[in-house]
Amino acid sequence: MAAKSTVEDAIKNNKVAVFSKSYCPYCIKAKKLLESLKVSFAAFELDQLEEGSAMQAYLKEKNGQSTVPNIYINQQHVGGCDDLHAAHRDGRLQKMLEA
Template sequence: MSLIRIAVSVFILLAVVESAAATRSPSADVQNAIYSNRITIFSKSYCPYCMRAKRIFRDLKENPYVVELDLREDGQEIQSVLLDLVGRNTVPQVFVNGHHVGGSDDTKEALSNGQLHKLLGKNQTESE
């Protein structure tokens, strides 16, 4: 009798896990990426502006979480979520500690005016 209960419990557990995986949405993936990582960049692997944004963080000795939209099946859906979230569907879109920095030019400007260091909790001299 207990073997049947175990089998039923395992079956129910697998059904719940499968259901949870099926209900994951691009919106949940975007929110998770933004709030689970110190730095998140939504990017396309071939985009020169994305490369510049990633280079800014590399020069700061930071390792951002990068979502390469062109390499994902749901990349277009994620880009639509970003449009709803930040009003832009261009890449890159950079987030630091949950704060939307913006695109490549915005990130470069935030670096120049010290805002990026502030968001990262660094002194400007730490990365120079």
């Protein structure tokens, strides 16, 4: 399945991988937080990729989360926008990024 290997490669080859949809306000908010922290990340806009729907289905199978953004840092699933902001507020995000 091409979508599975695309997702796994994205997670493996990027310190921060954000599976997103270009029009999603939560995705935009999450990416803005990362940008404000000067964190480089790879964004995969599922609504603009031919296999985006299959990638999103695989992510749900992989981590149980069906919504976007679906964020990985150092190959660890962080969750969505609220999870990312919570990790930033309590200091976990900085620790994840330093690892």
